[in-house]
Amino acid sequence: MRLFIAIRFSPEVRSSLLDSIAQLKQQSISGNFTYPENLHLTLAFIGETNRLCEVQQAMESINFRPFSLTLSGTGNFGDLWWAGIRRSSELEALVRQLRDALEKQGVPFDRKPFRAHITLARRVDLPAPPAFSAKPVSMTVGSISLMQSERVSGKLIYRERFVKRAAQNP
């Protein structure tokens, strides 16, 4: 199975992202635009594995408090277009903890440096550089999700396999 660990969004953040997708779509000839239910922020990409238990144990072993996340700006990696996140030391610490925990469990994962981005569209064909934005909406991150990615009848489906909640007050 193909796994990754991600933050899922509040309705307000999702709606701001959908608005950005609509702006981008209007200016493009074609592209694979992310389905609303698939919008997420990847914290760790594990890829093809059969170590579901070890990944769950890694997630269980970490500890984080709820923190705020705010959309900030848009950009691209080639023909992949994304919305960004305001820099957050809590987010960076969470990613570090997760990677350390996966390492301790012996689970291989993508070790490329973390660049927080929310993919809005892939393989976008544009006649001119697009002008679009993301409303800087905030949400509280109260949990992270282990997601399984599957292709069902050609459609990319993300299924939530496990949830790790933030620690509440002591």
Ligand code: 2AM
């Ligand atoms: P992307 O949106 O930039 O492609 C599921 O594929 C999620 O894992 C996506 O958010 C994807 O990021 C991310 N991801 C990170 N590293 C990846 C990799 N090496 N291959 C595929 N997806 C990766």
